[in-house]
Amino acid sequence: MASPMRSIGQVLSILKPEFSDISISKIRFLESEGLLSPERAPSGYRKYAQVDIDRLAYILRVQRDHYLPLKVIKEHLDVMDAGGEPPSLEAPAAQATPLAAPAPSHTPEPARTERQPPKPVRMSRRELISASGISEATLLDLERLQIVGPKRGTSYYGREALTICVVANKLMPYGMDVRHLRAIKQSAEREAGLVEQAIAPFVRRRTHANEAASEVTRLVLHAHAAMMHTMLEH
DSSP, X not given: OOOOOBOHHHHHHHHTTTOTXXXXXXXXXXXXXXXXXXXEOTTSOEEBOHHHHHHHHHHHHHHHHHOOOHHHHHHHHHHHHTTOOOOOOOOOXXXXXXXXXXXXXXXXXXXXSSOOOOOXXXXXXXXXXXXHOOOHHHHHHHHHTXXXXXXXXXXXXXXXXXXXXHHHHHHGGGTOOHHHHXXXXXHHHHHHHHHHHHHHHHXXXXXXXXXXXHHHHHHHHHHHHHHHHHHHHX
């Protein structure tokens, strides 16, 4: 007897007790990366067999317990698809978890209720790697793509560099690496261009240019976040 086919919402309900952070958008992301291939109904909706659900559970489990990148997980799945046994995995060392990396002394402070300028961050290369938890190789990749760099005219890194490195580290368990940050950078460059166009009249008149830049940037970021949430709800 063939196993019942389930919708993506039903799959979410089945896996939620074990994987509390599972979401429809994450399932779709894993499919877009070639790790899942559910059937499609004539209407276009995804239909998942039990083998698809077991496969998804395996992916989520090795991501959560062993922090394997998607490339390695895909290699494991190829072995399993060929009829082999999945490679044995050792229990992850406690210190290996990327989410525990940022050091309290350098972690960006939470948002304040009062508008006070945050304290400046001035970090050496070694301090940046230690505080963010990224590797030297990852920092080199970020610098090569001009995503992160020292403050202009200095050898020190600021708050923005620390934030990006912390985010890069925390995205790794989700299969997102420097290539994905490059796409985010390209999106940020387009939005920065829009802000520059909007504040150009203030710059020419030399009146309240900084205030206008801060306000337009804040509004663009709010709109961006709201649109992202709307897209991921479907």
